[in-house]
Amino acid sequence: MKKIGIHIIVLVIGLAAGAFFFGGGKGGDEVGGEHDHDKAGAFTKWTCSMHPQIQQPKPGKCPICGMDLIPLKKGSKKSLRPRELVMSPEARDLARINTVEVKRRLVDAKINMVGKIDYDETRTKTIAAWFPARIDKLYVDYTGIDVRKGDHLAYIYSPELLTAQRELISAIKFKSADVETVKEKLRLWGLSEEKIRTIEESGETDDHMDIDAPFGGIVIRKEVDEGDYVKTGGALFKIADLSKVWVQLDAYESDLPWLRYGQKVEFEVEAVPGKIFEGVVTFISPMLDPKTRTVKVRVNADNADFLLKPDMFVHATAFATLAGGGKVISKDLAGKWIGPMHPEILRDKPGKCPICGMALAKAGELGYSVMKTAEKPPLVVPTSAVLKTGKRSVVYVEIPDKDEPTYEGREILVGPRAGGYYIVEEGLMEGERVVTEGAFKIDSALQILAKPSMMSPDGGGGGGGHDHGGKKKASGGKGGMKMTVYDVSDAFKKQLSAVFGHFFAMQSALADDNAKGTKSAGDQMVKALAGVDMKLLKNDAHMAWMNDLTSIKDGAEKMAAETNLDAQRKLFVVLSKVMATAGMSYAVSFEEPAVVVNCPMAFDGKGADWLQLGEKVRNPYFGKAMIGCGDVKMKMEAPRKGGEHETHGKMKVFQVDEAFKKQLASVYVDYFSIQKSLADDDFVALRKSSKKLEAALEKVDMKLLKGDAHMAWMSQMGEIQKTADAIRKSDKIDTGAGGFSPSVRNLGTHCG
Numbered sequence: 001m002k003k004i005g006i007h008i009i010v011l012v013i014g015l016a017a018g019a020f021f022f023g024g025g026k027g028g029d030e031v032g033g034e035h036d037h038d039k040a041g042a043f044t045k046w047t048c049s050m051h052p053q054i055q056q057p058k059p060g061k062c063p064i065c066g067m068d069l070i071p072l073k074k075g076s077k078k079s080l081r082p083r084e085l086v087m088s089p090e091a092r093d094l095a096r097i098n099t100v101e102v103k104r105r106l107v108d109a110k111i112n113m114v115g116k117i118d119y120d121e122t123r124t125k126t127i128a129a130w131f132p133a134r135i136d137k138l139y140v141d142y143t144g145i146d147v148r149k150g151d152h153l154a155y156i157y158s159p160e161l162l163t164a165q166r167e168l169i170s171a172i173k174f175k176s177a178d179v180e181t182v183k184e185k186l187r188l189w190g191l192s193e194e195k196i197r198t199i200e201e202s203g204e205t206d207d208h209m210d211i212d213a214p215f216g217g218i219v220i221r222k223e224v225d226e227g228d229y230v231k232t233g234g235a236l237f238k239i240a241d242l243s244k245v246w247v248q249l250d251a252y253e254s255d256l257p258w259l260r261y262g263q264k265v266e267f268e269v270e271a272v273p274g275k276i277f278e279g280v281v282t283f284i285s286p287m288l289d290p291k292t293r294t295v296k297v298r299v300n301a302d303n304a305d306f307l308l309k310p311d312m313f314v315h316a317t318a319f320a321t322l323a324g325g326g327k328v329i330s331k332d333l334a335g336k337w338i339g340p341m342h343p344e345i346l347r348d349k350p351g352k353c354p355i356c357g358m359a360l361a362k363a364g365e366l367g368y369s370v371m372k373t374a375e376k377p378p379l380v381v382p383t384s385a386v387l388k389t390g391k392r393s394v395v396y397v398e399i400p401d402k403d404e405p406t407y408e409g410r411e412i413l414v415g416p417r418a419g420g421y422y423i424v425e426e427g428l429m430e431g432e433r434v435v436t437e438g439a440f441k442i443d444s445a446l447q448i449l450a451k452p453s454m455m456s457p458d459g460g461g462g463g464g465g466h467d468h469g470g471k472k473k474a475s476g477g478k479g480g481m482k483m484t485v486y487d488v489s490d491a492f493k494k495q496l497s498a499v500f501g502h503f504f505a506m507q508s509a510l511a512d513d514n515a516k517g518t519k520s521a522g523d524q525m526v527k528a529l530a531g532v533d534m535k536l537l538k539n540d541a542h543m544a545w546m547n548d549l550t551s552i553k554d555g556a557e558k559m560a561a562e563t564n565l566d567a568q569r570k571l572f573v574v575l576s577k578v579m580a581t582a583g584m585s586y587a588v589s590f591e592e593p594a595v596v597v598n599c600p601m602a603f604d605g606k607g608a609d610w611l612q613l614g615e616k617v618r619n620p621y622f623g624k625a626m627i628g629c630g631d632v633k634m635k636m637e638a639p640r641k642g643g644e645h646e647t648h649g650k651m652k653v654f655q656v657d658e659a660f661k662k663q664l665a666s667v668y669v670d671y672f673s674i675q676k677s678l679a680d681d682d683f684v685a686l687r688k689s690s691k692k693l694e695a696a697l698e699k700v701d702m703k704l705l706k707g708d709a710h711m712a713w714m715s716q717m718g719e720i721q722k723t724a725d726a727i728r729k730s731d732k733i734d735t736g737a738g739g740f741s742p743s744v745r746n747l748g749t750h751c752g
Contacts, residue, residue: 046071083409084399085442092405096605097438099398100385102428104377109258109418111318113297114684115249117269117308120300123241125215129230130189133158136208138226140219140237148216153237154224157208161189165205172200190214217241220310245308247279247299249316250684252691256295257416258320259284260328262343265299267316272307280343281318292688300344313683322378322418337362380421385434386414387443388698395428396435396442407435407442486541488586492533496588499528499552503579504613506559510572510620511627515565518572522560529553544585551578569621573608580611583636594636599629609633660704666696667720674727690727693720 046056046069060069070090087095137155140147147153164186171179186196190211199205221238224230247267251259263281279301288295299316301308320328337360339345339353351360387394393414399406412427428434435442502525509517529552537545555575562568580596582588592614602608602621610620610630617630673689697720705713 084406085408086402086404086406088404095438095441097405097407097442098436099433100382100436102379102381102424102430102432102434104379104430106321106377107380107418107421107423109255109320109322109416111251111255111258111320113249113251113255113265113316113318114687115247115297115314115316117310117312117314118246118248119220119240119242119310120244120246123217123244124220125217125239126235127153127211127214127237127239129232129234129236131158131160131164132229132231133161135224135226135228135230138222138224140222141226143219143222145219146217147213147219147239149213151213151216152210153213154211155208156211159207161209162205162207164189165199168196168199169203169205211236213239215239215241242303242306242308242310245301245303245310247301247314247316249297249299249314250292250294250688251284251297252688253288253293253295254691254695256284258322258328258418259297259318260320262338263318263320265316265318267299267301267314269308269312269314271309271312275307277301277308282343292685293692294688320418322416322423378415379424379428379430380418381414381424381428381434382436383417383420383422384436385439386412386422387439393422394439394443396439397428398433398435400433409443485587486537486544486585488541489536492536493586493588495528495532495536496582496586497590499525499532500579500583500588500590500594502528503556503575503611506572507576507610507612507620508618510565510569511618511623513565513623515563515568518565518568519560519563522556522558522562525556526553526560529556541586548578548582548585552582565623570603572610572620573603576610580609580636583611595632596634596636597630598633599626599631601626601629611636656709657704660701663696663700663704667693667700670696674724686727690724693724697724 133156139152168182217239220240223235279299282300283298285296337347340361342355396407413425415423415425506521598609600607619629670693677686
């Protein structure tokens with residue numbers, strides 16, 4: 001089995017940033033602590049929103065990150081409930097806390113499916129031999145020919161045909177009662193009335209005849225060749241009418257509640273870009289595929305222009321309007337009757353289906369509901385407001401009529417998800433406001449204050465200060481992180497070191513806000529890569545470098561082509577991760593220590609890592625504006641050659657419950673399925689695997705984690721969910737590959 005170097009890319013555990021939006025309260029009941037105020041209530045202390053340990057008697061700049069200091073307000077005197085959090089308006093704005101009102105509304109579910117075009121089995125027919133014969137000539141001698149009714153298909157020889165004609169002549173000659181019987185026999189054998197009349201009038205027979213098409217269509221299968229003998233009933237040709245086709249789709253089991261017989265579906269094919277085709281659901285399989293966890297859904301579609309061809313790949317979307325209790329609403333079907341076998345038949349009153357003769361069925365009998373005017377729409381909240389923790393669903397509600405922004409955690413019961421909304425069954429009232437952005441920050445802040453949080457209902461946890469001044473913060477614990485390190489020659493390391501030299505020059509140029517220097521470093525890096533001799537590597541190392549080279553070269557070329565500083569910084573995030581992996585995998589050494597640094601404020605609070613030379617933090621994402629903002633997370637040291645290298649004290653490794661490891665192992669199984677799907681270019685399997693990954697995440701019980709481990713999992717769980725959801729919604733294999741995040745791999749390194 002081939003060894004593959006595990007690309008360890010260290011992600012930020014950024015939830016601790018909540019500590020820097022919220023001050024620690026005395027005894028856990030107040031936020032902001034006690035500070036001196038004069039009788040007029042004027043502020044006498046100023047602090048940094050990112051570094052609350054900084055307290056100055058007057059306005060100014062934070063000595064750590066250079067941000068403007070803000071006034072430090074006194075916390076609320078009123079006792080807070082255990083799961084309440086009070087914050088200043090300034091802290092709320094910096095934490096980007098957004099809320100929306102809980103409303104009643106009908107919501108639309110958008111069900112995405114993939115599949116293929118198929119023949120309509122009801123319009124596919126086989127032409128068989130009516131009597132034993134020899135194929136002397138084929139007029140249709142290849143598949144794909146479009147034939148019309150009456151076209152010649154083959155020229156055959158048959159002694160039985162000759163005998164039957166003689167029987168007819170004899171019966172006519174002796175005026176036998178069997179004349180009509182023999183004529184009917186010849187009709188069934190495909191002889192036309194004109195041919196039978198000619199035999200009857202001339203008395204001449206023929207042991208050859210043409211086989212004509214009894215109907216039109218596309219010849220999709222040729223079962224015989226010239227010279228073949230066929231028996232009665234032997235297949236000659238299979239013809240399909242492609243004016244109507246089937247669309248065979250795969251629907252995830254979680255989407256089945258919103259799919260109904262007779263539902264309209266829109267779909268696209270790559271061969272006809274921009275055109276939207278429509279069809280109707282005619283069959284939902286009663287069987288679930290246990291391997292893919294999907295159900296086959298068949299859609300009937302018109303194909304009058306013959307643009308749709310069998311086996312074309314299809315992206316399809318069904319739409320359903322949802323009410324409470326899982327009802328699917330269809331205003332168009334109010335008082336309508338549908339064909340139980342043919343949904344295209346829609347009538348205003350009961351009757352018989354003109355196609356199959358079956359009695360028409362009411363729309364309600366086929367799973368639809370028609371909403372009455374007096375009924376209330378369901379209560380809904382955006383999906384971004386709900387924190388899913390196993391079977392529990394949590395929201396943070398804004399408490400009204402408070403002097404300062406106040407939020408309370410609440411467990412709710414949600415129904416099905418419809419697009420960007422969850423239907424709320426219990427726990428919220430119309431008009432309340434829920435947090436849609438920043439809920440994780442609120443929850444982590446409660447943990448930092450050692451208060452019970454909804455993600456950690458037992459309370460505990462906590463954290464300390466966080467230094468953005470460039471000092472290395474001790475981390476680690478028992479256990480360690482393992483990765484594959486390849487035994488490579490010193491010559492290869494020397495060539496790769498030259499590449500790293502230009503990479504570090506690029507990082508330094510970004511820190512100096514120098515777009516031109518960044519571009520130049522990218523150019524030099526591309527040239528240095530051309531000087532790396534792949535022949536110096538053998539076996540596993542060779543294979544690993546081939547993969548790494550593609551990523552590094554792509555990143556360097558993009559940096560070399562970009563002149564905009566903001567765009568360069570976004571590209572640098574990806575390139576830096578790849579370079580960090582390569583540096584460890586090939587044990588490259590440098591004159592100064594190479595370190596992985598993180599800034600949680602980068603890119604609007606999303607946070608980002610980078611690799612730099614030396615432990616003095618030089619932030620490439622903020623540059624001179626906040627040059628010292630960042631924490632050293634890991635130091636790259638020259639490992640021992642070959643095999644697995646174990647580092648201690650460089651990455652936080654959490655000791656977690658075996659039950660949690662078992663649940664996380666299920667996540668890994670689906671992660672590796674995604675990896676295999678990408679390697680196989682299997683888009684259908686990719687989307688199925690990402691759906692399964694999301695389901696596995698739902699089953700991970702966060703209550704099994706405590707303190708820092710709990711906070712780390714919260715951060716990474718959100719990243720994985722986002723990635724899996726992006727892959728599932730993507731419409732191309734390249735898009736899916738772009739969303740293939742290393743988050744899951746990092747979980748293994750954190751969780752021992």
